[in-house]
Amino acid sequence: MNNGLVWFDEPSPPRATEPLSRERIVAAAMDLADEEPSGEITMRTLATRLGVRSPMALYRYVGSKDGLADLMADQVYGQLTVARGEGWRPALRSLGTSGWAAVRRHPWFARLAFSRPPLGPNALAAYDAALAELDPLDLPAATRMGFVNTVLGHVFGSGLALLEERTMRAGAGITSDEDLAASAAPYLERITTSGRYPHFSRWATDASRFDPQPQTFEAILDWLLDGLATLLAR
Known part of the structure; x- marks a missing residue:
């Protein structure tokens, strides 16, 4: 080869x-x-x-x-899609959400995306489509690719976390979120009783700490896109 x-x-x-x-x-x-x-x-x-x-x-x-x-x-990579003709933000948002759907179907993809060069025809098509939607902004080459990689970095980082958690759960025989919470409960109780980490303990014992879920993939993606929009405004 x-x-x-x-x-x-x-x-x-x-x-x-x-x-x-x-x-x-x-x-x-x-x-x-x-x-x-x-x-x-x-x-x-x-x-x-x-x-x-x-x-x-x-x-x-x-x-x-x-x-x-x-x-x-x-x-x-062929499962990633880019909205065309709607502007840079819908384009990058669709790249992110379709990428997240892909890594949930195939968590191992996130590891390969970090370890192998994206030079196949489907990868190049996804990058090319995203860059095409950024062209009207007349940004420097490094900034254009930086916009794309900001979104894909979120996709692949989130996917890698998903893969590692899946591997951990399989190794520990944990099959549900309830099992995971139950396995950690004795240690969290010990931390709370010790009084050493009062602010963390206050959060950990708050029944509403996940209502609403604070950090969905989509919410963080929108935060990133808001940040890129701020960069454009400057």
């Missing part, structure tokens, strides 16, 4: 007797990653899922495990 990037090469057409294709491998890998709390998969497990005796048979189609990760991530 040239430069370690899967985008430089197309796999040879499969032989008539070979049940594999790049598309089938990527779809199976995504299904496996969705099933795993951590989103981590191995090529051996993937080969077993596909009914292939050796993982080496997969490399003919994806080049390497990094190549597979690039292909998986780009499939999810």
